[in-house]
Amino acid sequence: MTGEHANVAAVRAALLAGGADPARVARLRVLPGEVRTAAAAAEALGVGVGQIANSLVFDAGGTPLLVLTSGAHRVDxxxxxxALGVSSVGRATPEFVRAAxxxxxxxxxxxxxxxPVRTLVDRALAAHDEVWAAGGIPHxxxxxxxxxxxxxxGGTPADVA
Known part of the structure; x- marks a missing residue:
């Protein structure tokens, strides 16, 4: 789309290339303000916080790990x-997240x-017919x-909380 942020265009293209439903991809929205938290996104969309798929990047021994988790709880x-057989999974720095x-x-x-980033998808998200995820920029x-x-x-379903 003309004038679309490069990250949003990359997300849209990756979704379509990955076989996502084109009708859902067409509903990708750029909101008027940032929604950096699950609660803010849920409020802006009029959905439950559990329907927000938080994208959290962790440092798993120097390797990025993306955990898509329900906004209703925290990753353990x-x-x-x-579960991954690594000694620790820690918070990633903003620079690490941006690089990955x-x-x-x-x-x-x-x-x-x-x-590609190794990805775990929280099984709790399966409880919802529709979930919402970030589109490459905070809004x-x-x-x-x-x-x-x-x-x-190409993620792995997992219990992450």
Whole structure:
């Protein structure tokens, strides 16, 4: 789309290339203000906070790990580390996140990164017919489903909380 932010265009292209439903991709929205938290996104969209798929990047032994988790709870990093067989999973710096995804914290999308990022998709998101994820910038969002998130990211369903 003309005038579309490069990150949003990359997310849109990656979703379509990954087999996402074109009708859902067409509903990608750029909101008037930033929605950097699940609560802010849920309020702006008029949905429950559990329907927000937070994109959280962690440092798993120097390797980026993207966890797409329900906005209704927090990631248990000990549980995630044990499931992955790594000694620890820690908070990533903004620079680490940007290097891994090309996107800023608060706007990290599940797709559209310079290279594939290992991804876990929270099974709690499967409880919702529709979930919303960030679109590459802090005020872009798009609707999707749990199954579609797993498919387009090549992610692994996981219990992360």
């Amino acid at each position: 990093t000990g549980k995630v580390a044990a 995804t090309g996107q800023p914290i608060g706007g990290v999308a599940p797709v559209g990164h310079p290279a 872009a969002v798009f609707p999707t489903t749990f199954d579609e998130l797993v498919a387009v990211t």
